[in-house]
Amino acid sequence: MKFTENVRGALDGLNANRRRSFLSMLGIVIGIAAVVIIISITQGSQKSISERIEALGTNLINVRPGRRGGARGMRAQTLTDLFTVADGERILKRASAVKRVVPVVNRRLLLQYRDKNAEIQINGVTPEYQDVFNFWVEEGKFISDQDLKSLRTVIVLGQEVATDLFGDGNPVGQSIMVNGPSTRYKFRVIGVMESKGQVMFSHFDEQAFVPLTTAQKRLLQTKHVDSFSIQAKSKETASEATEQIDAILYQKFQDDTKYRIFSQEELLSTMGSVMQTFSIMLVGIAGISLLVGGIGIMNTMLVSVTERTREIGTRMAVGAKRSDILLQFLWESMVLCLVGGVIGIVIGWIGSTIIASIAGWTTIVSFPAIALALGFATVVGLFFGIYPANKASKLDPVEALRYE
Amino acid sequence: MVIFERSRKHNMIKAIDIKKTYRVGKVEIAALQAVSLEIKEGEFVSITGSSGSGKSTLMHIIGCLDRPTSGKFFLDDEEVGELKDDALAEIRNKKIGFVFQQFNLLSRSTALRNVELPLIYGEVNRRERIDRARVALERVEMAHRLHHRPNELSGGERQRIAIARALVTNPSLILADEPTGNLDSKTGQAILDLFQKLHQQGHTLIVVTHERYVSGYAQRIIRLRDGLIERDEKTNRP
Ligand SMILES: Nc1ncnc2c1ncn2[C@@H]1O[C@H](COP(=O)(O)OP(=O)(O)O)[C@@H](O)[C@H]1O
C-alpha cells in the first residue's frame, strides 16, 4: 500500500476517537516537551557559561601558588612569597606558545574619597592586563609603562567602585586615599574600566587597578607576586602553553604541588562535560516519562485493535494482507506519537521561551534538539506499536468477522 | 471444441470431500463433514439450511477466508489449501466479493471510500479507484449517496454499498452470507432483485440464506444439514 494511503488510514483511525487519541498522546506530549525544555536550557546555559569563560580573555591561563596542609582537619593555606616578576619573564621568554604574561599582586584594601569608603580588591598589574583579560578602560586611560617605571600612585577604578565613591560625578583626575597594611597613600584616579560584570567567580566591576611596582614597593612592601595571568598565542596552542609553563615552573620548584596552573580551555571542557552529564541525566528522566507515555499508547492501541476486530476481519476479507494490517496499526501508533511529539515540541518551545523570560536564563531550541525529540517520538511509536499491530495482523479472518 | 466447452462452462469451484472441524476445549465440532460440490461460472446458487448447519463455514472456505481441515478445494483449478496467507488475501482481493449479513462497512468512512477499499489493497491508483467506485455505486443505484457515512443510511442502502464494494473489483465470484438477514422483507426483496440483475449481467453468485423466498431467485439450491449436503437441486429459473 502506498505511503499516503497508510497515513490517511492512520489519521482516519485516530480521528474516530479523538478524545482517546488525545489523552493517550499526553504522556508523549509531556515527555517530548520535557526533553525539548531540558535540552534548550542546558544548551543555553552551556553557551552562556562558555561565553562568560571566554569573556575572561582569550586563551587565558592562570598560574597560582599551591596549597599546603588541608589534611587532618588543618586549614589549607595558600603558599605565599613564591613567585617573582622574574619567573614571569622566564615564562614569557622560554614558553614559545605564550604571548603575554601579566604578574599580579592583589589585596583587599580600603579606599577613601571624602566621607565615602569602600573595601575592595586592589590589583597591581602591568599595562598588558587589558589585552590578557580582554577588559578595557572606558574613561581616561589605563596604567602605562611610564606609571610602572616611576612607581606612580595612580589608580584605575572598576565601574561599581567609581559609582560607589563618586556617584554621578567624574572620578578621573580626583584624588582618593588607599590604605595599605602599614601606610597610606594618596592616589590619582586616571581611568574607569568598562563594565564586565561577574565572570565566573570574579567580580570585575568591584576592583581597582594600580601599577604593579607601586603595589609592591609602596602599598605592600613585597618583592613577590601572587599570580600570573598568561595569554597563550592561540586557542590551539593553549594546552601546549600549559605544558611549557608547567615544565618551566617544575624546573625551578622541583615540586608540582607548589604551583597550580588553571587554563581556561580546561575549565571550558570541564564545564562542558559537567553540563553534558547533567543534561543526559535530565533527558533520562524525561525518557522515563516517554516510556510511560509509550505504554499509554500501547494500551490505547490494544483497546483499539480489540474494538476494531470486525473492521480488521472486513479488511482481510476484501484483500488486506497481514502486512497491510500490521502497517496500518504501526502507522497509527507512529502518527499518534508524532502528533504528540509535534505538540510537545511546540509546548517545549513556548515553555523554554517563558523560562528564558522569567528566570532570565539563556535557552536555545536547536534543530538537533527538535530532530532528537521527533526521533524519540517515532521510536516510541514504533516500539510500543509493534505489539498491538502484530496482534491485529495475526487475527484469523473468520474469527475476526464473527467477533461481536 | 473441448477447450471451448470447458472455458464456457468452466468449473469455478470444485470441492472434494472437504471437512472442517473446530475444537472448543476438548470437544471437536464438525462444522462440515465430507462436502463435495462443483459450481460453474455464471451460476446463481443458493445455499440453505437451518442455523448451525455449516453454511457460513462453507462460504468461508469457498471465499478463501479459511482452509478446510481435510479434503481438497479448488478455485479456478487452483488448490487453495496449499496457498500461503498472502496468496489467499490476493485471491480474495482479485476474485471474490463478499456481502455480509451485518454489512461490515467502515463506519467512519464515506460510501465512496468504503467501496474504494478493495482497490486500495489492490494497489489501484487513486483516480481509477474513484472512477470504478462511482461506477459500482451507480450499478447498485447509490450514485446519490457517495459522500454519506453508513450511519446516515438505511439498512437497505448500507447493503447496497456493501454490494458495490463486492462488485468494484469485478470479481469472478460474489458470495453473500445471509445478505437479507438484517433487512425487512421488502428491502430484502429489492436486494435480491439486485442480485438477480447481477446474475443476468454474468456474475457468478452464491447466496446463503435460510429464508424460503430468497431461494426462489436462484437457479440451484443446495441444502445443508449437520455439515452435509442434504439436497442439491436445480430450480426452473433461467
Ligand atoms: N470458530 C468456531 N469455533 C467453534 N465452533 C464453530 C466455529 N465456527 C462455527 N462453529 C460451529 O460450526 C457449526 C457450523 O457453523 P456455521 O457454519 O456458522 O453455521 P451456519 O452459518 O449454517 O449457521 C456450528 O455448530 C457452529 O457452532
Ligand SMILES: [Mg+2]
Ligand atoms: Mg451463518
